[in-house]
Amino acid sequence: xxxxxxxxxxxxxxxxxxxxxxxxxxxxxxxxxxxxxxxxxxxxxxxxxxxxxxxxxxxxxxxxxxxxxxxxxxxxxxxxxxxxxxxxxxxxxxxxxxxxxxxxxxxxxxxxxxxxxxxxxxxxxxxxxxxxxxxxxxxxxxxxxxxxxxxxxxxxxxxxxxxxxxxxxxxxxxxxxxxxxxxxxxxxxxxxxxxxxxxxxxxxxxxxxxxxxxxxxxxxxxxxxxxxxxxxxxxxxxxxxxxxxxxxxxxxxxxxxxxxxx
Numbered sequence: 001x002x003x004x005x006x007x008x009x010x011x012x013x014x015x016x017x018x019x020x021x022x023x024x025x026x027x028x029x030x031x032x033x034x035x036x037x038x039x040x041x042x043x044x045x046x047x048x049x050x051x052x053x054x055x056x057x058x059x060x061x062x063x064x065x066x067x068x069x070x071x072x073x074x075x076x077x078x079x080x081x082x083x084x085x086x087x088x089x090x091x092x093x094x095x096x097x098x099x100x101x102x103x104x105x106x107x108x109x110x111x112x113x114x115x116x117x118x119x120x121x122x123x124x125x126x127x128x129x130x131x132x133x134x135x136x137x138x139x140x141x142x143x144x145x146x147x148x149x150x151x152x153x154x155x156x157x158x159x160x161x162x163x164x165x166x167x168x169x170x171x172x173x174x175x176x177x178x179x180x181x182x183x184x185x186x187x188x189x190x191x192x193x194x195x196x197x198x199x200x201x202x203x204x205x206x207x208x209x210x211x212x213x214x215x216x217x218x219x220x221x222x223x224x225x226x227x228x229x230x231x232x233x234x235x236x237x238x239x240x241x242x243x244x245x246x247x248x249x250x251x252x253x254x255x256x257x258x259x260x261x262x
Contacts, residue, residue: 011085011094012112014102020094023080024073031073040099046074047095060246092228105129107141111148120158121151124165132169132241134248143168170244205215 010016021039025032033039042065049070078091089098097119101109103128112122125148130140147168151161221229 009119011089011098012101012122015085017098017101020077020080020084023084024076027076028073031069031076034051042070042073043077043095043099044053046070046077047092050074050091100126105141105144107144116152116156117148121161124158124161126164128168132245134245138212169241170248195203 011020033042044067049067074091081087081089081091081094082142101112101119101122104112104122107123108117108122111117111125112119117125125144128140128144128147130137131142135143147161147164150156151164154160156164172198
């Protein structure tokens with residue numbers, strides 16, 4: 001699949017994001033922390049309180065900020081976004097998908113600002129960090145540059161880039177009938193050994209996702225739902241990546257142990 005021609009996104013740059021943050025500070029300086037790190041924490045809490053009502057009953061982030069403060073800050077952020085983006089960008093989208101751009105590697109930011117890639121492609125490339133690749137920073141930079149160069153050369157789609165990044169990170173990117181059969185077998189095996197073993201819930205959840213893919217139509221997914229899906233999937237993939245990393249570390253330790261034994 002070839003990449004589609006996309007319209008430029010004026011907000012997808014650190015300078016544009018900082019302009020929004022500066023405007024928010026000017027509107028309510030008494031509510032905004034001095035440091036950028038605390039401001040990020042505040043906005044994450046704003047996103048959380050906007051999602052769940054006071055009586056939701058869900059467990060959530062510890063209350064470092066007063067609820068009234070968060071709601072007031074959220075109101076000001078919405079007003080700034082409405083003026084800067086003509087209501088195209090919601091509060092949750094800004095916090096979840098634009099704010100993280102400030103932490104992207106410089107080379108990814110440069111490609112994003114030059115228009116070579118869009119925001120979602122930049123998000124994928126930003127996952128190729130030294131920690132995830134288990135290499136030194138210079139090697140991670142080389143990997144990102146090579147992936148970007150190949151992506152631009154073949155005019156690849158976002159899906160092709162996602163698959164390539166997944167391959168480099170050692171993540172399973174294809175959902176096939178064989179994978180689902182393996183998941184069903186894993187559920188049956190776990191339940192057969194111990195009905196109280198809750199690990200089977202992971203595989204049950206994956207099955208639910210598979211069936212949702214077959215039932216949900218594209219026109220049923222609105223922007224708000226898509227934001228929530230992408231945010232949740234990023235959190236899920238972060239946990240799965242930790243499991244992959246733990247498995248690699250265990251395998252490496254076993255190899256080292258075998259070397260010493262020999």
